[in-house]
Amino acid sequence: MLEARNIMKIFRSEGVETCALAGADLTVESGEFVSLVGRSGSGKTTFLNILSTLLSPDSGQLLYRGEDVTAFSPARLNRLRQKDFAVVFQFHYLLPYLSARENVLLPYMKGMKTVPAEVRRRADVCLDRVGLSGKGNKLPGHLSGGEQQRVAIARALVKESSVLFADEPTGNLDRETGDAVMSLLAELRDEGLSIVMVTHDNEYAAMADRMVAMADGVVG
Template sequence: MFEAKNITKTFNGEGGEAAVLNGADLLVEPGRFVSIVGRSGSGKTTFLNILSTLLAPDSGELLYRGEDITHASRARLNELRRRDFAVIFQFHHLLPYLTARENVLLPYMQGLGPVTAAVRRRADACLDRVGLSGKGGKLPGHLSGGEQQRVAIARALVKESAILFADEPTGNLDKETGDAIMGLLGELKHEGLAIVMVTHDEEYAARADRAVRMADGMVLKQ
């Protein structure tokens, strides 16, 4: 479904060039949950940003359903991110002036499709599913941190994407809320959603179908 081959990435800083990825590889099969763990600085977040096409690699290949998207046009990548890819960040990136429901509907407001009555009902159903029934009209500032992260997950769900990329989705949550989010991700995997999750939590990483470890910018062989 999705494959990364020999991905490299170097950044320029005050101390000169720093190689963050040194030939990272990953295969994600349909409906599988893959977790990526590693120490701070191992390159896991940079790798996830490249997998989700938010960042371009210096070299290597990205293949999605047999299509080489490594050097795809901006229009093609935008289309993939709108329709097939969903991303959840550690920091939820909700727009503070939009209600929870409007934040969930944001992919449609940004061109995914018209905001029909059916789409609004789907947004409410996604909020219900993440435990926010009746809170669709609240602004993010009136929600707890855990509730805001749940809104971000509902926003990812509303698109019915094929693959979900999650960067430390439980990093800012208490244990109870984190467990609930992990339970939800497990349900989504069983429904056919492919998931790639970066986490520092070994317990949560072990809940995936496959846990891979990164070190020195490479995915270690399992």
């Protein structure tokens, strides 16, 4: 479904070059949950950002359903992000002046005067799905950290994407809330969602179908 081939990425700053990825390869099957692990600086977050198309590689190929994504036009790449890919970060990035429901609907608000009723209903279904039934009208400041992260997951789910990319989704959560988020991700995998997750937590990493270790910018 998703395949990275010989991905290279070098960051340059003030004349200094840092090799973040030195020929990383990975294949993710449809409905598979893959966790990326490794020490800080191993390249796993850079790799996740390239897999999710948030960052472009310097060389190599990223294939999605057999097509080379690195050759897509900006417009086609944007459509791919909107339709098939969803990203959840360690920090939830909710807008504080919007309700939980409105934050979930953000992917549909850009360029739309009104959000269709069907999409609004789906937002409520997604909030229910992540355990936030009845909290759609609450502002983020009135939700706990774990609840805010679940709003971010609901925002990813509302698009009905095929692949979810998660960068340390439990990093800012207490253990009990982190366990609940991981259980939710496992359920979504069981329902057919492909998931690629970066984590420093080996226990959570082991909940994936496959753990992929990274070191020095390559997959071990």
